Amino acid sequence: MAASKKEEFKTEDIWLADIAKALSHPARIRILKILTEMNVCMCGDIVELLPLSQSTVSQHLKELKRVDLIQGDIDGPKVCYCVNNKTLLKAKKELDKLFNQVCAC
Amino acid sequence: MAASKKEEFKTEDIWLADIAKALSHPARIRILKILTEMNVCMCGDIVELLPLSQSTVSQHLKELKRVDLIQGDIDGPKVCYCVNNKTLLKAKKELDKLFNQVCAC
DNA sequence: TTCTCTCATCGTATATTTACGATGAACGAT
DNA sequence: ATCGTTCATCGTAAATATACGATGAGAGAA
Numbered sequence: 689m690a691a692s693k694k695e696e697f698k699t700e701d702i703w704l705a706d707i708a709k710a711l712s713h714p715a716r717i718r719i720l721k722i723l724t725e726m727n728v729c730m731c732g733d734i735v736e737l738l739p740l741s742q743s744t745v746s747q748h749l750k751e752l753k754r755v756d757l758i759q760g761d762i763d764g765p766k767v768c769y770c771v772n773n774k775t776l777l778k779a780k781k782e783l784d785k786l787f788n789q790v791c792a793c
Numbered sequence: 794m795a796a797s798k799k800e801e802f803k804t805e806d807i808w809l810a811d812i813a814k815a816l817s818h819p820a821r822i823r824i825l826k827i828l829t830e831m832n833v834c835m836c837g838d839i840v841e842l843l844p845l846s847q848s849t850v851s852q853h854l855k856e857l858k859r860v861d862l863i864q865g866d867i868d869g870p871k872v873c874y875c876v877n878n879k880t881l882l883k884a885k886k887e888l889d890k891l892f893n894q895v896c897a898c
Numbered sequence: 899t900t901c902t903c904t905c906a907t908c909g910t911a912t913a914t915t916t917a918c919g920a921t922g923a924a925c926g927a928t
Numbered sequence: 929a930t931c932g933t934t935c936a937t938c939g940t941a942a943a944t945a946t947a948c949g950a951t952g953a954g955a956g957a958a
Contacts, residue, residue, distance in 0.1 A: 692916070692943075696844045697819035701826075709817035713946085714802035714810040717891065721806075724895045731905055739801045744947050746906060751945090765904045765955045776896040783888055786822065790829045791881035797913075797946070818916085836935055849917050851936060856915095870925040870934045 704786060707779045710755040715740060715748050720771060723758060729769045809891060812884045815860040820845060820853050825876060828863060834874045 694702060711717060715738055722737055723729050735745045749769060752758045756775045760767045799807060816822060820843055827842055828834050840850045854874060857863040861880045865872045 693844055694819055694916095697823060701819040701822040705817050705819040705822050708813045708822075711813035712810050712817045714799055714806040715946095717806040717810050717813075718802060720891070720895045732903090739798055740946095741948055742905075743907080743949075747946075750906085760905095762954090765902090767905065771895060773897050776892060780889075780892040780896060783892075784885075786825075787881060787885040787888075790825045790876060791885060792878050799946095820916095837933090845916095846918055847935075848919075848937080852916075855936080865935095867924090870932095872935065 700782075704782050706755055707757070707782070710751055710757055713748065713751075715745075716752055719745075719748060719752065720757065723769055723771050730766050731769065734769075805887075809887050811860055812862070812887070815856055815862055818853065818856075820850070821857055824850075824853060824857065825862065828874055828876050835871050836874065839874075 694705070697705075711720075718738065719734055722734055726733060731742070731746060731749065734749075735742045738745060740748075749758065749760070753760065756772055757779070758769055759772050760769045762768075799810070802810075823843065824839055827839055831838060836847070836851060836854065839854075840847045843850060845853075854863065854865070858865060861877055862884070863874055864877050865874045867873075
């Protein structure tokens with residue numbers, strides 16, 4: 689592209705688009721579900737459940753962390769990942785708001 | 794990248810990720826809102842409201858059409874765009890389902 | 899210390915996205 | 929038939945995303 693023009697939009701729309709971007713790969717949708725289903729949630733556990741290499745999974749986790757949808761707590765050599773309920777709640781609320789504005793339902 | 798591995802995931806997760814991808818740019822969030830707010834909804838009207846060129850807006854409209862979030866009805870030389878309530882409703886429902894699975898709320 | 903386990907990051911290749919101007923197709927009006 | 933309006937698509941450039949193997953950092957165990 690040329691320079692991105694994303695920053696020229698409203699903060700609210702930029703934030704929602706950013707959350708949507710984090711959810712825009714099936715691996716990341718799956719990771720969120722896995723983190724909820726499992727109590728122990730190491731990166732290695734996720735790698736075993738996905739058809740992706742460790743480094744690729746790590747990149748997807750980074751993208752989810754970037755928008756604060758998940759967090760990783762260091763526990764010795766391991767990292768325990770879990771979903772961030774506060775951000776999920778905000779995302780749910782803002783998406784609801786969008787759909788209520790946009791959808792006749 | 795190497796070849797994409799998106800197709801190796803569950804249909805449900807792929808669909809939701811695809812909807813999220815369509816929502817992953819603030820211009821497309823804005824377009825959905827504009828289409829709802831306005832009754833007449835030509836491409837040119839949208840171009841005037843966004844800091845983007847006509848060809849770029851047309852590309853964003855194409856991405857929203859790709860996942861059936863909007864539709865364009867040809868009216869002479871014009872194209873009248875409007876949101877597709879059926880898909881919006883499905884997206885709302887599936888996103889709600891995701892957040893109810895994933896979020897303790 | 900040395901070995902192992904866990905994970906992030908680096909380097910790299912390729913695909914996709916974003917953006918624009920230019921062009922062309924389709925239609926109504928003159 | 930020609931002109932103007934509307935919009936999609938083509939061509940192009942540059943940024944970003946996706947994927948992997950290799951490497952390295954950090955912590956606990958031997």
